[in-house]
Every structure is written in C-alpha cells, then in structure tokens.
Amino acid sequence: MRVLGIETSCDETAASVLRFTEGGEYEILSEAVSSQITLHEAYGGVVPELASREHLRNLPHMVGTVLTESGTSPDSVDLLCVTCGPGLKGCLLVGTSFAEGFAAAFGIPIAGVNHIEAHLLSPMLTHPDLEFPFLALVVSGGHTEIIAVHAVGNYTCLARTTDDAAGEAFDKAASLLGFPYPGGAALADKADGYVNDLFSLPKVMRESPGFSFSGLKTAISLLVQRNQNAMSDDTIAGKICSAVQDSIVDALLFKLKRAIRDTGIRRVCVAGGVSANNALRREVAKLKDVKSFFPPAKYSTDNAVMIAYAGLRRFQINPKKNEACTVRSRWPVEEMNFR
Numbered sequence: 461m462r463v464l465g466i467e468t469s470c471d472e473t474a475a476s477v478l479r480f481t482e483g484g485e486y487e488i489l490s491e492a493v494s495s496q497i498t499l500h501e502a503y504g505g506v507v508p509e510l511a512s513r514e515h516l517r518n519l520p521h522m523v524g525t526v527l528t529e530s531g532t533s534p535d536s537v538d539l540l541c542v543t544c545g546p547g548l549k550g551c552l553l554v555g556t557s558f559a560e561g562f563a564a565a566f567g568i569p570i571a572g573v574n575h576i577e578a579h580l581l582s583p584m585l586t587h588p589d590l591e592f593p594f595l596a597l598v599v600s601g602g603h604t605e606i607i608a609v610h611a612v613g614n615y616t617c618l619a620r621t622t623d624d625a626a627g628e629a630f631d632k633a634a635s636l637l638g639f640p641y642p643g644g645a646a647l648a649d650k651a652d653g654y655v656n657d658l659f660s661l662p663k664v665m666r667e668s669p670g671f672s673f674s675g676l677k678t679a680i681s682l683l684v685q686r687n688q689n690a691m692s693d694d695t696i697a698g699k700i701c702s703a704v705q706d707s708i709v710d711a712l713l714f715k716l717k718r719a720i721r722d723t724g725i726r727r728v729c730v731a732g733g734v735s736a737n738n739a740l741r742r743e744v745a746k747l748k749d750v751k752s753f754f755p756p757a758k759y760s761t762d763n764a765v766m767i768a769y770a771g772l773r774r775f776q777i778n779p780k781k782n783e784a785c786t787v788r789s790r791w792p793v794e795e796m797n798f799r
C-alpha cells in the first residue's frame with residue numbers, strides 16, 4: 461500500500477511517499493521538507509500570509525518530486541494523508557485544497573490528519589517495538605503538551621501551555637538577547653558553555669495543571685534591561701542564556717515528573733524541535749526507572765513522514781473513505797479519540 465503524506469501547517473512544506481506491508485512494516489520511499497526560516501527571519505517570526513504563499517509555490521513541486529523519486533504514479537497512490545490542523549489556517553488550506561483536488565482527480569481516498577497526533581506517534585517510526593502506554597512530551601515552536609498515549613486514538617492530555625510554547629519561549633528570550641530568529645538553538649548552544657551562578661529567574665508556575673511561559677518572558681526582559689551594559693561581556697551573556705535554559709527545562713521536567721508519578725507510565729518520548737535541546741535530553745535521560753526515547757531530529761520536527769504514518773495507522777482502524785478535510789486552527793488531540 462502506497463501512502464502520500466502532505467504537511468503545510470506552519471512554516472515547513474513537506475511531502476512523503478511511504479510503502480506499508482500487510483505485516484504493518486513500512487518503508488520510506490521518498491521524503492522532502494522545505495523550511496521557510498530565511499523567509500520569516502527578517503520579521504522575527506512566522507508571517508502567516510507569506511507562509512501560505514510559500515506553501516502554494518512549493519507544494520506542487522514537492523509532491524511531484526516525491527512521486528517521481530519513489531517511482532509512484534499518481535493513480536497508484538492508495539491513500540492521501542494531509543494535515544488538517546492545528547496550525548495556521550491559510551497554510552492548512554493550501555495543503556488540504558491541493559490534497560482534495562489531487563485525491564478527487566485520481567480517485568484516491570483521503571485522510572485528514574491531526575498534526576499533534578502525528579507528533580505523538582512519530583517515536584514509533586524509529587522504535588516500532590515501542591509499547592503502549594507511553595508519555596509524549598511534544599515541545600516545539602507551536603506546541604507544549606504532555607499526553608498519555610494509551611493506543612492509537614486513545615489519548616489523555618495531562619498538561620498543555622496556556623500561552624507561549626516552549627520553543628517560542630526560547631525564541632523570544634533569544635530575541636531579547638540579540639540572537640536572530642529563531643534563536644532557540646543558538647541560545648541553547650551558548651548556554652551549554654556556562655554554568656549560571658549569578659542570575660535567578662522565577663520558577664515557571666508549578667502548581668497549575670498546564671504550562672505558562674509569559675511570566676518568564678517578562679522576567680527575562682527585566683533581567684536583560686538591568687544588565688544591558690554588561691551584555692557585551694561574553695560570560696554575563698552566557699550565564700543569562702544558561703539561566704533561561706535552566707528555567708524552561710525546569711518547567712518541562714517538573715510537569716513531566718508529575719505526569720509520570722500520577723500515571724505510573726514509565727516510558728517517555730520527547731518530540732518537537734525543542735527535543736534537540738541538550739539540557740532537556742540530559743535531564744529526561746536521568747529520570748530514575750524511566751525509559752526515554754528521542755526520535756531523530758528529522759522526524760521530531762515537522763515532516764510529512766509522520767503525517768503519512770499517523771494517517772495510515774488511523775485509517776487501518778477506521779477506514780473512512782474520502783473524509784472531509786475540514787481545516788481547524790485549534791484541534792485538541794483528545795478529539796481524535798475513537799469512542
């Protein structure tokens with residue numbers, strides 16, 4: 461069975477072709493991702509309208525490329541999986557409109573995919589033996605959630621952010637510290653070279669069920685203002701970066717530990733761009749009696765392989781033909797639970 465995956469929910473255009481066997485194994489025949497970072501850099505964040513136009517320009521070529529590279533003719537695609545949400549509405553509309561037209565033209569069944577569900581299941585791409593249940597910490601520029609994954613289509617959200625996502629918190633702090641967008645990785649790189657023994661930032665809300673990073677943003681902004689004159693000192697800047705990183709990682713770890721304690725689930729997968737963070741990896745790997753999984757970066761950040769995979773896993777359980785691809789900018793993953 462050949463599955464075409466399409467992802468356009470934010471600032472990455474991605475397409476993939478996967479082949480699945482009867483036994484449930486899969487093979488990636490072709491995959492492509494085009495990042496729009498350079499397009500949005502000058503604005504310090506993703507500009508939705510520019511992102512939509514860029515998807516429109518890139519998507520048809522990328523689908524053509526993955527089909528050609530995998531030796532797949534359009535009419536031999538057995539299922540088309542496309543991200544319907546959550547994400548930027550205009551961007552999602554580009555992907556779903558293209559997918560619906562393509563599917564109608566070649567008579568292909570279509571499956572609308574929840575982007576967060578795809579992230580949750582992505583660890584299984586490289587760990588097919590990963591057993592349910594597991595906890596998924598999804599941390600990216602757009603999402604911060606801890607979900608208990610009991611089975612495909614059976615999720616409990618244990619914590620999610622009420623304002624900024626963890627990656628957004630890294631990026632906003634990085635911008636205050638003068639790093640170009642998206643500065644999260646650069647801030648983390650700098651932080652790794654220093655131990656902070658000078659600055660204190662407030663602990664991010666511990667009692668509340670969810671995450672909130674807006675207070676931290678204000679505290680960082682004040683810290684930077686107070687130390688403006690000393691910022692040219694590499695050690696001062698490095699220690700501030702280290703304080704920021706410690707504070708964000710501490711917030712994630714605190715709620716992750718609570719989720720492990722409350723559920724008794726001792727398998728943890730970390731996905732999303734922030735999972736590349738060394739300090740976070742180190743702290744998760746240190747958790748006692750917990751098995752941790754980190755999908756490789758290319759399947760941890762936005763990609764179309766996870767979209768094809770998640771769409772097919774659901775389709776195998778509930779093969780709805782020509783499902784309507786209603787675009788949803790907000791789409792809590794619990795709504796994907798099979799009843």
Ligand code: KG4
Pocket residue numbers: 470471599600601602603626627628630631642643644645648649732733734735736737738760761762
């Ligand atoms: O999943 P992702 O590639 O894309 C979307 O959110 O769509 O995540 C990107 C986010 C950015 O906010 C980026 O700054 C952050 O992940 N990021 C990091 C690191 N590498 C990427 N944050 C902290 N430490 C890193 N090493």
Ligand code: ZN
Pocket residue numbers: 575579600602761762
């Ligand atoms: Zn994502």
